[in-house]
Amino acid sequence: MFRVLPIVLLEIQLHLITALFTVEVLQPHYSANHGSDVIMGCCFPVHSPLDLTSLSVSWQRKLSELDKEVYKLNKGQEDLTQQDSAYRGRAAVLHEELKKGHSLLHITNVKLTDAGTYVCVVDYEGADYKYITLEVEAPYKRINLQERTEEGDLILTCHSEGYPLAEVSWYNERNPNVSMPANTTHELTNDGLFNIMSILRVKQSIHENYSCVFWNKKLNEKTSAHRPEVLLDKTDPSITGGKSSILFILPICLLALFLLTALVVVKVQKRKRFTNLCTQKGKRKKWRDLSKRDLDLQTKNLSVVAVTD
Template sequence: FEEVSLVKSLELQQHKTSLFTVEVPQPQYIVEYGSNVTMECRFRVNGKENLNNQHSNYRGRVNLLKEKLQLGQSMLQITNVKPTDAGTYLCLIGYEGADYKTITLQVKAPYRNITKRTVTVQGTAGHSEWELICQSEGYPKAEVIWHNGEHQDFSAKANTTYEAGTDQLYSVTSTLKTNTSVNETFHCVFWNKEFKENTSAILIIPGNVS
């Protein structure tokens, strides 16, 4: 296997003369961050692995299932998948010529854990305002949408920042300032456009101001 975009390779060299083709049962994999994946390609000759060009980021996390090679299966297992593992992989079978197929690996980390805070601040003319804050980590970059209990969109009034989080994830923080009345309900929605997934949290303006 060879990862084209990041030049990380695990090449399978053949040592038997035969006509062969490479096939992939599944050309695309979508895997959650931190989980494991096994990508497969098939061929018609026996082979062995070549780790000479393996990228250092894969050491300890990548395993080619050797017992499958004699069965005409090249199965590449990656453990603890990270965002940097995403890309196009090349399964290359070579002997006096070569045949190959590509496999695409996509990595996602849903914004499941949302930390929320409601803070009172001093506004203009002595009036109290509120800062509603939602923060989460995930991948790829998510848009944060705000609306109230009546589904009015407040997203344009929010300030959303992106920083480097854990293990190449995005740390996303969104803050909405409002001078609405107490007990008003707001929703912050983390919208992952690439995978069309969203998670949300509910914030309620408290009735007692300390």
């Protein structure tokens, strides 16, 4: 009986150790944008240097029909034989974090189909698991706005991809609170995104600005693209031609004005020099006349004196 007691005590100790081994989540809910990366994690107790050969880690995605294996580490060795093809090359556990007691699943290029519930399972001095949810968002961040003219009308096109399906509205600066009628269509891409295209046809005017607004109701997010007046300068041939003519004529006018100004300055300078020359000639003539008059007067005086004598 006393020989059996140590075995019973050992079993009780092992049971207590197993009962004390628990897995905890770093956070229960994660959110990621479509096309980005995400790291989800759970933690487990490590009371001594990690014995990697005794550690098994498994990440699975819970589905109603069949669970998908996302990643598996068996006794310290990576085992991807049962990994689902959707995660191949995109999902892995950060090995350097395992010694800290962290099982971190890194998924790259997140897709809409990655959303759901994941299970983190750890087997090391006991076994436990926890659930983690991942939500994937696909906001309509990039809106491509293009324009063209057709039969005198302005054709505006807004295009973007996102999820879930967004509502598209068109506005102009004169009636910012009134939505303009447009033709809006959508289709699903291979990634599960909604490819939305909205076309607005209006009478062409360079005095109005237009904008299209994508409203993602679920995310309560609005994204807009604006068509400023300057875009017409690039697309309207008549306006472009007019501006080109102005840009061509303006330098010619400035050059002509410069030459005319220079010609006037030259003429003024010539006239000034001519006036100065005439003035100088007049002074010399007057001096000569005065000199001749004085000489005649002196001669006359001498004649008078001679006669008197």
